[in-house]
Ligand code: HEM
Ligand SMILES: [Cu+2]
């Protein structure tokens with residue numbers, strides 16, 4: 047065991063406001079994400095309630111559009127990304143044997159920007175006129191010439207999020223490259239650290255592109271430029287190219303860290319080493335590189351030249367290869383293991399299967415001529431919820447259950463954890479699976495009302511949504527209960543757990559860990 | 568909608584059908600439509616092929632996972648093996664998927680090349696312009712164009728509390744003026760937009776193309792079967808994106824020719840309307856129709872607007888009850904500050920504008936008594 051004994055934690059509000067401690071900042075990130083999950087989730091409930099039956103019952107179409115827009119923005123930028131940064135803060139230093147993040151003050155700042163960013167974004171709901179209502183992809187000119195006045199606040203919020211993300215990624219990269227304990231070579235790093243290293247590079251590469259596109263919007267809206275305004279000689283399609291040059295890597299930013307989490311958990315509960323460690327690293331890197339040359343698969347219908355459509359189709363199909371390698375590796379890790387199914391493992395196995403279903407629909411959509419039919423329908427909505435909810439979010443749940451005992455020193459309530467898992471598993475599929483059918487049958491996405499033949503599956507989806515949304519309150523309860531007490535966790539926590547955080551640190555991990563670098567064999 | 572119990576039963580039924588049978592679920596379509604054109608058929612076959620490839624790979628991978636879950640449990644005494652690398656399988660599961668993908672890409676590319684082939688040999692060309700929230704169909708070689716709006720029956724049913732009102736009217740999938748095309752002829756569509764991006768989609772033709780301001784996109788189709796085909800706008804285009812359907816009626820060559828002749832007659836009559844003087848009643852009647860089709864989406868049927876969303880009331884508004892010149896100006900030239908209020912001068916004839924402005928000035932208690940004539944509109948156009 048490590049020999050840090052003095053746990054001098056600052057107290058009071060100052061502990062959090064001025065924190066430079068990676069564990070406290072990690073905790074704040076995770077709670078922030080959790081709160082946003084309920085806000086964004088609440089909006090999803092409004093959407094699903096309106097879509098429960100044909101006709102407009104609860105909201106008007108413009109408010110409906112505000113809900114879909116803010117729901118998407120909050121889930122992407124406010125839930126999934128901050129949760130992964132929270133994991134990175136907590137885990138990267140402990141996994142590589144570093145005492146803290148390399149740039150602790152910047153760490154504090156990158157977190158504390160977020161409440162302001164999302165405060166700004168959410169404040170648009172209370173402004174005169176409409177809140178942003180153009181979808182999370184905010185295509186011009188709907189968001190520029192035709193955007194509501196509050197769009198400028200949205201732009202400011204996105205800028206803040208971007209700054210926060212860039213600072214966060216610089217911190218992760220510097221920490222990983224400079225602060226590894228002696229003996230922790232790159233190819234010995236836990237996969238979670240690898241995936242985050244690659245994610246951080248993706249973030250640094252594309253966040254400035256996002257900042258650029260919103261800045262062009264800002265000047266189009268306020269300073270008379272015409273980047274995206276056809277009447278002034280600009281090009282609305284260029285908006286989409288720039289947006290998706292950010293947007294496609296962004297979807298991998300939201301999934302690579304979950305690949306990392308799953309790759310930590312499966313070996314533990316299979317009591318067997320991760321299959322194909324180095325191919326996992328290479329697959330992650332190839333996905334990241336490929337993610338820069340596939341962006342226009344989101345824009346097959348804008349009327350690109352044939353050569354462009356063919357290129358983006360082939361490049362996109364190619365991504366399925368390294369993604370497949372990952373899935374096969376996880377499967378091979380489980381094969382002939384000695385499996386047990388505690389909650390983290392349950393979520394991880396569900397992740398593998400359901401994420402793969404999302405990957406399949408992705409592969410189907412990569413086929414350009416067929417995507418003409420799928421594009422902008424509920425089929426897309428099904429696809430990205432399979433990769434993001436049963437993918438990214440399930441990985442976050444799995445990781446939370448897996449490391450909570452290390453973080454708090456207490457085991458969570460296993461029975462409740464299993465209840466959370468099973469109800470989530472069933473309801474999430476009742477929620478999203480029928481959306482495939484809706485899309486294939488021709489229901490466009492982002493509509494507040496629909497033709498009668500879509501009623502049954504919409505009702506099913508809505509019921510699934512209410513159950514899935516409701517059961518997350520149980521997760522909140524489980525987390526709080528675990529923080530407050532419970533059966534004491536052992537230092538290793540899980541029988542098969544490996545890695546510095548389990549082998550060399552007590553549970554709960556002390557406020558300051560690895561003030562002296564550990565030995566890495 | 569029925570009570571909780573029947574909803575529950577329907578849900579259970581739907582869930583069980585998902586796993587048991589798709590045939591029984593006759594009411595709801597679950598698969599892509601094969602459509603009615605040669606291209607849409609090919610697209611459907613590609614879809615089916617890739618779906619089955621996914622199902623088979625999925626069955627294999629998930630099968631292995633499930634065997635592992637059941638056999639390799641610690642509780643069943645499984646002891647972990649010690650392998651964590653195997654060059655052969657790793658190469659295999661990189662190369663085989665790659666080959667499958669190539670097998671997939673070839674037919675996909677063939678179909679794509681066909682779809683994107685130029686349509687210079689088309690016999691009919693229709694320019695489709697997206698507007699917030701309606702379509703304009705311009706038969707370029709016939710010299711007429713018209714707007715296609717959501718049908719009034721659907722508009723009336725949207726906010727109704729009685730679900731029965733939405734039955735039997737092709738709810739949200741019906742329009743006032745359909746697009747009409749001839750069967751068995753190559754029809755070329757040129758898509759563009761007057762405001763934001765829309766997307767014109769008819770699943771049965773496998774045609775979906777964005778209508779983008781400043782761009783002219785091209786698509787084509789040859790429909791062998793007469794009939795009525797429905798679709799919707801597929802790109803978020805603002806408040807009423809869900810309310811701008813597409814209906815295409817495919818007619819025999821003779822019927823199509825008759826329809827074109829009739830439309831040309833209507834266009835000629837409209838031109839004549841621009842040069843006559845109308846009575847107040849005529850203006851009000853015509854104005855009401857135009858208002859409901861083109862203006863009520865924002866200013867609402869009773870002229871009350873949606874102030875919270877930035878759409879002003881016209882009932883008792885300064886412009887609608889003030890000098891006629893300002894009223895003519897904003898409707899003909901649009902608003903200078905808010906592009907949502909478009910320049911209708913480019914979309915409507917003098918008579919239409921005269922009628923709708925007269926209507927706005929006299930409906931809902933505005934009672935100005937002004938009868939605006941086409942000649943007034945003509946004079947106001949710059
Ligand atoms: C096998 C891997 C994948 C492939 C081949 C793939 C392919 C695609 C394609 C072609 C589209 C565009 C569909 C359309 O709009 O017509 C799409 C949309 C999307 N994908 Fe994926 N995808 C994959 C994995 C992922 C992952 C891992 C994520 C995120 C974790 C993701 C998130 C999304 C999102 C958010 C959209 C919708 C964006 C929008 O229009 O709002 N995808 N995907
Ligand atoms: Cu993408």
Ligand SMILES: [Cu+2]
Pocket residue numbers: 764765766800801802803804805807808809811
């Ligand atoms: Cu639309």
